[in-house]
Amino acid sequence: MTQAGLVLSLLAAMLAAFSASAATVSIAADRMAEVDGKRMFILGLYENPADDAVLDEVAAAGFNLVRAAGKTEALDRLHRRGLGAWINTGSAIDLSVNVANKEQSLREMVDDYAQHPALYVWEVPDEALWNCWYSAVNWRRGIEPSAQRKLVDALTDKALAAALREQRDQANELYHRGDFAAGEELADDIWRKLGKESSIRNISIANSRERADKMCGGMKLGYDLLRKIDPAHPVWMNHAPRNQIAQLAAFNEGADIVGCDIYPVPVYKTGHSDLYDRSLSAAGSYTRRMQEAAPGKPVWMVLQGFGWADLDKDATEEKIEENPRPTLKQSRFMAYNTIVRGARGILYWGTAYIEKDSELWKNLMILVRELAGRQPLLSAPDSPIVKEVTLAQTWGSVDRGVEVLAKDVDGKTWFIVANEYPGVLTYTLHGLEALNGTTYADAEADREATVQDGTLSLTIRGQGIQILAPQPERPAA
Numbered sequence: 001m002t003q004a005g006l007v008l009s010l011l012a013a014m015l016a017a018f019s020a021s022a023a024t025v026s027i028a029a030d031r032m033a034e035v036d037g038k039r040m041f042i043l044g045l046y047e048n049p050a051d052d053a054v055l056d057e058v059a060a061a062g063f064n065l066v067r068a069a070g071k072t073e074a075l076d077r078l079h080r081r082g083l084g085a086w087i088n089t090g091s092a093i094d095l096s097v098n099v100a101n102k103e104q105s106l107r108e109m110v111d112d113y114a115q116h117p118a119l120y121v122w123e124v125p126d127e128a129l130w131n132c133w134y135s136a137v138n139w140r141r142g143i144e145p146s147a148q149r150k151l152v153d154a155l156t157d158k159a160l161a162a163a164l165r166e167q168r169d170q171a172n173e174l175y176h177r178g179d180f181a182a183g184e185e186l187a188d189d190i191w192r193k194l195g196k197e198s199s200i201r202n203i204s205i206a207n208s209r210e211r212a213d214k215m216c217g218g219m220k221l222g223y224d225l226l227r228k229i230d231p232a233h234p235v236w237m238n239h240a241p242r243n244q245i246a247q248l249a250a251f252n253e254g255a256d257i258v259g260c261d262i263y264p265v266p267v268y269k270t271g272h273s274d275l276y277d278r279s280l281s282a283a284g285s286y287t288r289r290m291q292e293a294a295p296g297k298p299v300w301m302v303l304q305g306f307g308w309a310d311l312d313k314d315a316t317e318e319k320i321e322e323n324p325r326p327t328l329k330q331s332r333f334m335a336y337n338t339i340v341r342g343a344r345g346i347l348y349w350g351t352a353y354i355e356k357d358s359e360l361w362k363n364l365m366i367l368v369r370e371l372a373g374r375q376p377l378l379s380a381p382d383s384p385i386v387k388e389v390t391l392a393q394t395w396g397s398v399d400r401g402v403e404v405l406a407k408d409v410d411g412k413t414w415f416i417v418a419n420e421y422p423g424v425l426t427y428t429l430h431g432l433e434a435l436n437g438t439t440y441a442d443a444e445a446d447r448e449a450t451v452q453d454g455t456l457s458l459t460i461r462g463q464g465i466q467i468l469a470p471q472p473e474r475p476a477a
Helices: 003-020 052-061 072-079 099-113 128-153 158-177 180-193 208-229 245-252 282-292 317-322 328-340 359-373
Strands: 025-027 033-035 038-040 042-045 065-067 084-088 119-123 235-239 257-260 300-304 345-349 388-391 402-409 412-419 425-430 439-442 447-450 455-460 465-470
Touching: 042 359, 052 359, 065 119, 072 084, 072 099, 099 208, 128 158, 128 180, 128 208, 128 235, 128 245, 158 180, 208 235, 208 245, 235 245, 235 300, 245 282, 257 282, 257 345, 282 300, 282 328, 300 328, 328 345, 328 359, 328 402, 328 412, 328 465, 388 402, 402 425, 412 425, 412 455, 447 455, 455 465
Parallel strands: 042 065, 042 345, 065 084, 084 119, 119 235, 235 257, 257 300, 300 345
Antiparallel strands: 025 033, 033 038, 388 425, 402 412, 412 465, 425 455, 439 447, 439 465
């Protein structure tokens, strides 16, 4: 064999070995991810730190999934640390337009990266459904009116200025009435009378549904193709905390895993949630909502790894004080609240905006180490043992209650308990006859109780978490 032939033979052997080590990711019947057959609760990070020391810290904390650019070097870097990766397909997944080129892009991505052992999941464009609406609403209801008023106020022709102000008010009134097409025509006419062109063309609230439906169909086609050419890696779709169940459900047909981002700190102030619940328990509310929009599919929730003031590089001290970062207690509650509500994964967004010696970063490492240390619990099968949860009488209205998730860990039942109500509650679990005499304790919450007559009763702090572990039998006195 020639030297060139030997080199080619060695390269082929190396490629074959590399291909054999590619990760296979599947979804178990109970919606838990399985990586090469091993059950895994996902602990993910959107930030891929450029600093190797920080990435080492991420791996040591117990994260198992990190965003990666579509580059082999980026995947290699994660794989060396035992980290899985996800790659975003970008607009290539939407086959509603430019079909041939996008199909080619999808095939090239699969050819380039599907055999890499670090790749776990493909992700489609972030908040795709919401952005079909938000781009238009943000422009037509916010940016455009402000820009037009500024130009109108600068006019020297006072009669024209008065007429355009009235026209602007009429457009706003039409928006309030839901007559979007008519309001947008008036807004477009204002640009013409100003002798200007809109800086953003063809952005319309009136055709947002049409554009969303088109994208939805295109993304389903792209999903079908991607899963056909790469059956070893599921597709994940992250939503904004917006839109109706039917809209979400239609888009979710183009994904194997769904979820949404929700960042409610400071509570009742951010407006990130448009549900009535804008407290910390919005994390659980949206987890439930995502499950309703994708029955039988895993939900991975994206939680807050930043403070809202961090997104504004010019934030004043007052704004920073009014928009604090989540505390460890808050982050811990939100994480377990999503878990109790059925999440099979948690990912953090926004850490790229915070210092790596900050309290929030340190707290997230503490929390993820805790969650990773409980991987056998979090990835264990759910148990249907709890038949009912009742609450003792108290002084409050109790519009939210205690949520409980039972887990079967190596033949023993554990309970994860989240009190979504902001006040202290006493709860009782019913249906536990098979556990009579078993004592449960949570060292963190300093609580302990024994199952009697098929019931277990404990008191839990407002928006508190309890991890109830079965205790070894105590020798008879």
